[in-house]
Amino acid sequence: QKEVEQDPGPLSVPEGAIVSLNCTYSNSAFQYFMWYRQYSRKGPELLMYTYSSGNKEDGRFTAQVDKSSKYISLFIRDSQPSDSATYLCAMKRTSYDKVIFGPGTSLSVIP
Amino acid sequence: GAVVSQHPSRVICKSGTSVKIECRSLDFQATTMFWYRQFPKQSLMLMATSNEGSKATYEQGVEKDKFLINHASLTLSTLTVTSAHPEDSSFYICSARPRAGGPHDTDTQYFGPGTRLTVL
Numbered sequence: 740q741k742e743v744e745q746d747p748g749p750l751s752v753p754e755g756a757i758v759s760l761n762c763t764y765s766n767s768a769f770q771y772f773m774w775y776r777q778y779s780r781k782g783p784e785l786l787m788y789t790y791s792s793g794n795k796e797d798g799r800f801t802a803q804v805d806k807s808s809k810y811i812s813l814f815i816r817d818s819q820p821s822d823s824a825t826y827l828c829a830m831k832r833t834s835y836d837k838v839i840f841g842p843g844t845s846l847s848v849i850p
Numbered sequence: 851g852a853v854v855s856q857h858p859s860r861v862i863c864k865s866g867t868s869v870k871i872e873c874r875s876l877d878f879q880a881t882t883m884f885w886y887r888q889f890p891k892q893s894l895m896l897m898a899t900s901n902e903g904s905k906a907t908y909e910q911g912v913e914k915d916k917f918l919i920n921h922a923s924l925t926l927s928t929l930t931v932t933s934a935h936p937e938d939s940s941f942y943i944c945s946a947r948p949r950a951g952g953p954h955d956t957d958t959q960y961f962g963p964g965t966r967l968t969v970l
Contacts (some may be wrong), residue, residue: 747891771957782856782943782961783894790957827893834957835947837884842893 742766745828745841754850758815762828762841765809769830769839772804774813777825777843786826787813818848852954853877854946856962863934864970871929871965873944878954879924880946885917888941888964900927924949934969941966 745762752758760774771790775783787802789795795802801814811830815822828841853876863869873883882901886894898914900906900921908914916938918930927946931938943964948954 773958775961780941780964780966782854782945782963785958785960788955788958835882837896837899838959840893845891 741842742839743828743830743841745844747842747844749845749847751847751849752818754818754820754848756818756848758818758822758846758848760813760815760826760828760844760846762811763809764811764830766832766839767806767809768832771831771834771836772802772811773829773838774800774802775827775829775840776822777827779824783827820848820850823847852946852948852960854944854960854962856942856944856965858965859963860966860968862968862970865935866933868930868932869934869967871931871942871944871967873927873929873946873962875925875946875948875960878946878952879949880927881924881949882947883921883927884945884947884959885919885927885929886943886945888943890941894943897929931967934967936969939967939969 743764774787777783792804792806799816803812825843825845827843829838831838855874857872885897897912898906898908900919906919921927945959945961
């Protein structure tokens, strides 16, 4: 079993839809959770960063962490074509630990 | 936000040659830099972690004599792919963790734009 699992997609939605992206993980020691967005042939860009369980909102993006279920989610409201990218979940055990990435979900938002 | 640059963005070389890739943190000092490799439609695989002034720590399965990492200053790390072969063709991405006391969050890593290496 991989440490971090993520549905690779591709996920295709119409513009304006609410997008739900999810990851599950096996290591209960993970405490720091991140979502990165990666456009084709570019480096990842940090979108959201949360510590432990709970929700965090930033504009159209909401990150949720449920440590009891070892499940994290990223919601994108009012999706735009510019949101079309690969979304990588990532997590680590401690602040200075190495980051473990999920395989990424490819998202296409159709105008 | 924190800016990390990589140079070159793209390189094509002949088999057997060595290629150096630079990673720079432009507006912050980085105590730790990370080097990743990414194959098409796959996630990032950590190759090594380097701390300024010390030897890099390589992940299992990564040949340290083939992928030479130097972290000579708080703003620069280099990855040299020695005697490159076609199977080394990949997208190489670095990231940097800011030094404490600076303007950026030390809990997060900031990524460079990546370097696409093609070995003929």
